[in-house]
Amino acid sequence: MIIAVDAAGGDHYPHHPVEGSLLALKENDSIQIILLGPKEMVREELDKHEYDKQRVHIQNAPEVIEMSESPSQAVKGKKKSSIVMGLSMHAAGKCDAFISTGNTGALLAASTFILGKLEGIIRPTIATYYPTVKGFRLLVDAGANLELKPEMFSQFGTMGSVYSHEVMGIDEPKVALLNVGEEREKGTECLRKAFDELSKLPNFIGNVEGRDILPGKADVYVCDGVVGNILLKFGESIPDALKVLVQSAVKKSNIDPEQAKQLLYILNSAVSEFNYENVGGIPFLGVAGVSMVGHGGSNPTAIKNMVLNAATCAEANVNDKIIASLN
Amino acid sequence: MIIAVDAAGGDHYPHHPVEGSLLALKENDSIQIILLGPKEMVREELDKHEYDKQRVHIQNAPEVIEMSESPSQAVKGKKKSSIVMGLSMHAAGKCDAFISTGNTGALLAASTFILGKLEGIIRPTIATYYPTVKGFRLLVDAGANLELKPEMFSQFGTMGSVYSHEVMGIDEPKVALLNVGEEREKGTECLRKAFDELSKLPNFIGNVEGRDILPGKADVYVCDGVVGNILLKFGESIPDALKVLVQSAVKKSNIDPEQAKQLLYILNSAVSEFNYENVGGIPFLGVAGVSMVGHGGSNPTAIKNMVLNAATCAEANVNDKIIASLN
Numbered sequence: 001m002i003i004a005v006d007a008a009g010g011d012h013y014p015h016h017p018v019e020g021s022l023l024a025l026k027e028n029d030s031i032q033i034i035l036l037g038p039k040e041m042v043r044e045e046l047d048k049h050e051y052d053k054q055r056v057h058i059q060n061a062p063e064v065i066e067m068s069e070s071p072s073q074a075v076k077g078k079k080k081s082s083i084v085m086g087l088s089m090h091a092a093g094k095c096d097a098f099i100s101t102g103n104t105g106a107l108l109a110a111s112t113f114i115l116g117k118l119e120g121i122i123r124p125t126i127a128t129y130y131p132t133v134k135g136f137r138l139l140v141d142a143g144a145n146l147e148l149k150p151e152m153f154s155q156f157g158t159m160g161s162v163y164s165h166e167v168m169g170i171d172e173p174k175v176a177l178l179n180v181g182e183e184r185e186k187g188t189e190c191l192r193k194a195f196d197e198l199s200k201l202p203n204f205i206g207n208v209e210g211r212d213i214l215p216g217k218a219d220v221y222v223c224d225g226v227v228g229n230i231l232l233k234f235g236e237s238i239p240d241a242l243k244v245l246v247q248s249a250v251k252k253s254n255i256d257p258e259q260a261k262q263l264l265y266i267l268n269s270a271v272s273e274f275n276y277e278n279v280g281g282i283p284f285l286g287v288a289g290v291s292m293v294g295h296g297g298s299n300p301t302a303i304k305n306m307v308l309n310a311a312t313c314a315e316a317n318v319n320d321k322i323i324a325s326l327n
Numbered sequence: 328m329i330i331a332v333d334a335a336g337g338d339h340y341p342h343h344p345v346e347g348s349l350l351a352l353k354e355n356d357s358i359q360i361i362l363l364g365p366k367e368m369v370r371e372e373l374d375k376h377e378y379d380k381q382r383v384h385i386q387n388a389p390e391v392i393e394m395s396e397s398p399s400q401a402v403k404g405k406k407k408s409s410i411v412m413g414l415s416m417h418a419a420g421k422c423d424a425f426i427s428t429g430n431t432g433a434l435l436a437a438s439t440f441i442l443g444k445l446e447g448i449i450r451p452t453i454a455t456y457y458p459t460v461k462g463f464r465l466l467v468d469a470g471a472n473l474e475l476k477p478e479m480f481s482q483f484g485t486m487g488s489v490y491s492h493e494v495m496g497i498d499e500p501k502v503a504l505l506n507v508g509e510e511r512e513k514g515t516e517c518l519r520k521a522f523d524e525l526s527k528l529p530n531f532i533g534n535v536e537g538r539d540i541l542p543g544k545a546d547v548y549v550c551d552g553v554v555g556n557i558l559l560k561f562g563e564s565i566p567d568a569l570k571v572l573v574q575s576a577v578k579k580s581n582i583d584p585e586q587a588k589q590l591l592y593i594l595n596s597a598v599s600e601f602n603y604e605n606v607g608g609i610p611f612l613g614v615a616g617v618s619m620v621g622h623g624g625s626n627p628t629a630i631k632n633m634v635l636n637a638a639t640c641a642e643a644n645v646n647d648k649i650i651a652s653l654n
Contacts, residue, residue: 132568133568133571133572143507146507146514146515147515178557179553180470180473180552180553180556180557187473187553188473188474188553191553209556209557209560210556210557210558210559210560210561210562210563210564211560211561211563211564212564213561213564214561214564214565214567214568215564215567215568223557225507226506226507226514226515226518226554227553227554227557229507229536229537230505230507230536230537230550230554230558231537231557231558231561232537233536233537233538234537234538234540234541234558234561235537236537236538237537237538237539237540237541237542238541238565240541240542241459241460241541241542242569242597242598244460245460245597245598246593246594246597248597249593249594249596249597250593252596253589253592253593253596255589255593259586259589262580262582262586263590263593265580266573266576266577266580266582266590267573267576267594269576269579269580270569270572270573270575270576271569271572
């Protein structure tokens, strides 16, 4: 299993991608890594670590796509970037997956363009891991597609189902449509048609509301990219907001500084899953390959998890199972 | 100032509406209350309390609209319900505002139908109080209008601005459009047009993202009713989810039961504003009158706050100021 890793993307390259990749090697013996980025930069970073040289390769990719660059221009203009080269290698069968914490728009564009769409898929999507009291569940779409045709909701439900079962280890994933009420007739015309399309899935449990996400009523929450993106970013902001609210509640209480410190420590660990730096990447679903993107701020542990998830995804033939489920 | 209160709506009538109304009388000397509902029921509940009989009146409204009833059928069929009678009295100038914790759909339909729309308003809206680290801010629309024309976004922004200034006491309210990114060109075609319409408001600060709500980057967040409703209900689910997450973090830690109890107490007080039972009602904006709705589960304090907010709204001539701002 060969995983290509973008060593020139995200807020902390090459440090975090390199360190995360090496951590993954220690956890999964069957993985090899190709690090893509300006050769000297990657080499220099690698030299700071002890690692098995048989399992780590460098692919020189001298051009760097910045986080703020226009996705389509970057993909067209920078053929020698880690993103374009990594995905091209994957398309040519030289590796089994590609992961990056770089420019999400560029990654989506390049993944769709270079890998192509899976047979029958209208539009690829980005799914995101969402923290719930039951652990991570899946929210699809997280911002790739803002306006959906009704059939896209059911394709997202199918792809989310297969992914959550094969990669997240959820036994019998339940798919739900995020809506403004539980009844079938709720929502816009598009949402009502989406309900009908989703009803064709054997594991569709119907509409759920905003209050049903955190308790984990379903395993795959389907919505358009506007709702998904706003919810994703809202969730990411919860830990910091809580810290402020709890600190002000602590001030009003009469507990001593030592207790307050312990309280904040426990709170932090309780909401650690909301912290995007810990989430191990999220998949592009519906492309003919395995391509995952992580938050720009991802720490080495998150990148390690991305590598492991990408390997699981490739090993489990998620795409073949998606095609089978669609038919 | 005469406030009509629906004593036959919500999950805890007549107890909570009656008790909440009497609490409001104690805090504002210039208020009188009309309680609407089946006469005997209201009388019996009132008799449990000490109160100033000069300031409390009963209006018999023998029909009760249930929470689950179809809004339009209920409004057409139950002319002698507290909702229809209270709003009709308001339209006839017999009271200055109407509040209810009953069937939201029926309230919206009846408010629009009986009070009529404010001059120039395309569609009335429901705004909701949203908890942030700076205190409550306003989210418009909370579910009344699922598909918006671009001009409706700016009308919602204007109405939210006036309301947040006059009733919530926010000095120079900032209006923002909830979107998937900050740049002007982000979002659907409708959101881009909404941005242009909102740009005509002097206090529009541009697009904000899901992560900007809890830190209180703006004071009035404008969005369609799908996004608003999902966010509203998501927010309501935060305290219970946190409790579960913190309890499991406590179990993994080595703190003693007494400390754990204190921790949960502080956490509860930190997120108390997320608890819908404490929020003092939310306004229908754009109707020619003052009509407010509270959560069915509202406690007496929440209903007291609704009465006081409704009085402030009427006293401040919020509707005249909205019309002035629109022109």
